[in-house]
Each structure stands twice: as C-alpha cells, then as structure tokens.
Amino acid sequence: MPGSTKSKTQARGYHHGDLRTALVEAGLALLEREGAAGVSLRAVARQAGVSQAAPYAHFAGKRELMSAVATVGFSRLRDLIAPLASDPARSVGDLGVAYIEFAKANPGLYTLMFGSGDYIDSRDVQLSHASRQAFELLAMKAGRKGSNAVDDPGPIAAWSLVHGLVMLLMNEKIPPEMNERLPEILRLLEPGIAEHTREGEV
Amino acid sequence: MPGSTKSKTQARGYHHGDLRTALVEAGLALLEREGAAGVSLRAVARQAGVSQAAPYAHFAGKRELMSAVATVGFSRLRDLIAPLASDPARSVGDLGVAYIEFAKANPGLYTLMFGSGDYIDSRDVQLSHASRQAFELLAMKAGRKGSNAVDDPGPIAAWSLVHGLVMLLMNEKIPPEMNERLPEILRLLEPGIAEHTREGEV
DNA sequence: ACGGCGTTCTTAACAGTGTCAAGATTATGC
DNA sequence: GCATAATCTTGACACTGTTAAGAACGCCGT
Numbered sequence: 001m002p003g004s005t006k007s008k009t010q011a012r013g014y015h016h017g018d019l020r021t022a023l024v025e026a027g028l029a030l031l032e033r034e035g036a037a038g039v040s041l042r043a044v045a046r047q048a049g050v051s052q053a054a055p056y057a058h059f060a061g062k063r064e065l066m067s068a069v070a071t072v073g074f075s076r077l078r079d080l081i082a083p084l085a086s087d088p089a090r091s092v093g094d095l096g097v098a099y100i101e102f103a104k105a106n107p108g109l110y111t112l113m114f115g116s117g118d119y120i121d122s123r124d125v126q127l128s129h130a131s132r133q134a135f136e137l138l139a140m141k142a143g144r145k146g147s148n149a150v151d152d153p154g155p156i157a158a159w160s161l162v163h164g165l166v167m168l169l170m171n172e173k174i175p176p177e178m179n180e181r182l183p184e185i186l187r188l189l190e191p192g193i194a195e196h197t198r199e200g201e202v
Numbered sequence: 203m204p205g206s207t208k209s210k211t212q213a214r215g216y217h218h219g220d221l222r223t224a225l226v227e228a229g230l231a232l233l234e235r236e237g238a239a240g241v242s243l244r245a246v247a248r249q250a251g252v253s254q255a256a257p258y259a260h261f262a263g264k265r266e267l268m269s270a271v272a273t274v275g276f277s278r279l280r281d282l283i284a285p286l287a288s289d290p291a292r293s294v295g296d297l298g299v300a301y302i303e304f305a306k307a308n309p310g311l312y313t314l315m316f317g318s319g320d321y322i323d324s325r326d327v328q329l330s331h332a333s334r335q336a337f338e339l340l341a342m343k344a345g346r347k348g349s350n351a352v353d354d355p356g357p358i359a360a361w362s363l364v365h366g367l368v369m370l371l372m373n374e375k376i377p378p379e380m381n382e383r384l385p386e387i388l389r390l391l392e393p394g395i396a397e398h399t400r401e402g403e404v
Numbered sequence: 405a406c407g408g409c410g411t412t413c414t415t416a417a418c419a420g421t422g423t424c425a426a427g428a429t430t431a432t433g434c
Numbered sequence: 435g436c437a438t439a440a441t442c443t444t445g446a447c448a449c450t451g452t453t454a455a456g457a458a459c460g461c462c463g464t
Contacts, residue, residue, distance in 0.1 A: 015458080015459060115373065160363050173324070174358055255443070258424080
C-alpha cells in the first residue's frame with residue numbers, strides 16, 4: 001500500500017482529491033516566487049490547476065485562505081526554533097538569530113504572518129494558536145520561570161525587538177549592513193531582562 | 203483678503219489649482235476614515251472631486267502617491283517628537299511612548315509608512331529623507347554622542363523595540379492589556395544601552 | 405446494485421481596481 | 435495673441451474578489 005493514489009495531488013479527475021492543502025501550498029509557492037503582490041485567489045487556483053471559484057468550496061474567501069497560509073508559516077517557524085529553545089546551551093540571542101534567518105529566507109511569508117488584518121484574520125483560531133506556540137518557545141528562554149509568558153514583559157520585549165529589527169531591515173528603513181551586527185544588537189536587551197528576572201524572584 | 207480663492211481646494215474650474223496636495227490630503231483622510239483597504243486611486247480621485255485618471259498628471263502611479271502620503275506621515279511624526287528630543291528632561295522612554303501614541307492614533311498611516319514596498323517606494327528620495335529625519339531624533343536620545351546614528355546599535359535597538367511593539371500590538375499578536383505596561387517594557391533596554399555607551403566612550 | 409444527496413468543481417457574470425491612450429480644456433511663455 | 439505645454443476627462447483593457455446557477459462526482463442507505 002505505498003502506492004496510495006489519493007494522498008497527494010495525483011487524482012486529477014473532476015474532483016481534485018485534496019484541494020484544500022494544494023491551495024495552501026500553491027499560496028506558499030506563489031508567495032516565495034512572485035512576492036506578496038503576485039498572490040491572488042485566481043492565481044492560486046490556476047497554480048493548483050482548478051478554476052477560479054473552486055477555492056470557495058474550501059475557504060470562505062481570500063482572507064481565510066491567507067490565514068491558513070500564515071498558519072503554516074507559524075508552524076514552520078515553531079519547528080525551526082523548537083530544538084534551539086529546548087537546548088540549554090543556547091541563549092536568547094541564538095533564538096533571535098534563527099528567527100531572523102527564517103524571516104530573511106521567507107520574506108513574503110513572514111510579512112503575511114505579521115501583517116495587517118486586511119489580508120489575514122488574526123483572530124482565526126488555528127492562526128492565533130500557531131502564533132502563540134511559536135511565541136512560547138521564545139518566552140521559555142527570555143522569561144521568568146514562574147510567570148505566564150503572555151504577561152511577562154521580558155519575552156514580549158525580546159519578541160518586539162527581534163520583530164522590529166526584521167521589519168525595519170526588510171522595508172529598508174535601516175541599512176542592510178546592520179545584518180552583521182544583529183547578535184550585538186540583540187545582546188543589548190540581555191542586561192535589562194536579567195535585572196527584571198532578579199526583581200521577579202521570590 | 204481672507205477669501206483668497208487659490209490657496210485651498212477652492213478653485214474648481216477645469217483645472218483644480220492644487221491637485222497634488224489635495225490628492226495627498228484625500229489619501230490621508232481616506233486612510234483614517236476607511237482604513238488602508240479603502241484607499242484606492244479612484245477613491246482618492248473621487249474624494250478630491252476629479253476624475254479617475256487625473257492623478258496621473260501628478261504621480262506616476264499609485265505607489266508614488268502613497269509614497270507622498272507616507273512622507274507626510276514621517277513629517278508629522280518628526281514634528282511630534284522633535285520638542286521631546288531636544289528637551290533634556292525627557293528620557294528615551296518618553297520618546298518611545300509618544301511614538302507609540304502616534305502609531306495608535308494613526309494606525310493606517312503608520313502601517314503604510316513602515317509597510318512593504320508593494321505600496322510605497324521605500325527608495326523614494328523624499329520618503330527616505332523624511333524617515334531618516336524622524337529616526338535621527340530618536341538617535342539623539344539613545345545614541346552615543348560621537349558616532350554616526352545609523353551605525354550605532356543603541357538607537358537601532360531602541361527603534362526596533364518600539365516599532366516591533368507597535369506592530370505586534372496592532373496586529374493582535376500580543377494582548378492589548380500590554381498597553382499599560384509599555385513604559386516598563388521600554389525601560390528594559392536602558393541598562394543595555396547604558397552599558398554600550400560606556401564601552402563606546404574614549 | 406442503485407438511486408438520491410451533498411460535496412466539489414465549472415462557467416458566467418458583476419462591480420471594482422490600476423493603468424494607458426486620445427482628446428478636450430486651460431494656463432503660460434514668447 | 436497664439437503656439438505649446440500642462441492639466442483634466444472619457445473610454446477602454448486586463449485584472450481582481452465574489453456570487454449564482456448548474457454540471458460532475460463520491461458516498462450512504464436501502
């Protein structure tokens with residue numbers, strides 16, 4: 001039974017077989033190849049080999065499709081930094097560098113994931129769940145041990161610093177030469193977090 | 203002489219009189235009223251009372267118009283934080299708070315200003331000049347005295363932290379309750395910058 | 405086995421978009 | 435005062451998201 005003909009994009013009769021995931025993958029591919037501007041519902045449908053209105057059998061609209069694409073992005077980000085987060089030999093800075101490399105490798109996807117609610121539904125259950133998972137990995141490293149991650153200023157500051165850096169670099173607000181000084185910049189937050197952690201201890 | 207008929211949007215013959223700035227102001231108004239999604243070239247032209255293709259006499263395309271709108275945004279931001287930057291009694295955190303309040307008051311404009319190159323031309327001369335001016339005000343407070351602002355990790359870290367915080371809040375990646383703890387979060391960077399500044403001194 | 409039924413997909417259409425070409429209208433410089 | 439350049443309008447093209455109507459298919463109960 002390895003030659004199962006229904007799992008992939010094989011069955012191409014009138015019914016596609018697994019259009020939903022095929023559309024999401026087409027979206028990811030277009031995002032990398034053509035950039036965010038080249039992603040239209042119709043282009044995604046073309047890429048998946050179906051007709052313009054076919055996606056509406058699986059998604060309520062473009063926002064819902066793009067939310068699914070962004071959700072996959074957060075899962076990938078989580079899988080990338082999970083091993084680093086659980087490795088005690090790694091610092092917050094190491095996590096940040098890996099994070100930034102993900103963003104630079106998938107700029108369109110990253111922009112979509114953290115972009116405005118015009119293109120994704122940030123209240124989508126799957127999406128916010130996936131983004132929370134990725135964030136909690138950061139929090140494990142940057143946070144006080146006992147506190148809830150979402151209430152702790154330490155992890156939030158770390159995430160904000162890394163995210164802001166990525167965005168300013170991507171949109172050419174700061175010179176690209178700063179790429180080489182990223183670890184140095186990230187380290188500027190460490191004394192503040194250490195101080196804060198000390199205060200927070202019982 | 204108060205009824206000067208040429209300065210504002212008054213002269214409405216065949217020729218508008220000052221369409222260029224009227225279009226930019228219409229763009230700003232639409233951005234606040236309808237959000238970024240409601241801003242189309244045609245809607246801007248309608249709002250200014252001209253026809254759909256009229257903007258092409260003043261802008262090469264939508265990107266150029268939006269770049270002009272974003273440039274106005276950076277000028278406003280500069281004017282807002284300039285007095286704080288030159289006041290020695292104000293800290294970096296005070297600047298950051300004012301910055302964040304600007305973003306929260308004009309979310310659509312802020313998103314446009316720092317958004318992707320699909321909607322604005324980040325290499326536009328006027329635009330990058332205006333954004334640099336705003337940044338240098340931040341750098342005056344956060345930077346080492348002697349160094350060029352753009353090469354100094356301190357100001358860049360400060361800007362990144364503030365910008366990332368704003369973005370994550372706007373796009374609902376972190377809970378809105380964090381709004382009240384903004385000064386606390388911004389303060390986490392201060393020990394790192396102080397340390398860095400000390401190292402940098404001669 | 406087979407017939408109905410709900411899901412999936414297609415074609416066609418609508419309103420809206422950015423952009424360009426041609427032409428009408430007006431201001432401006434000689 | 436008139437030619438010329440700048441400004442604005444109308445009309446069109448290709449594209450977008452979305453919906454309606456119906457065709458093709460898989461499945462489930464009999």
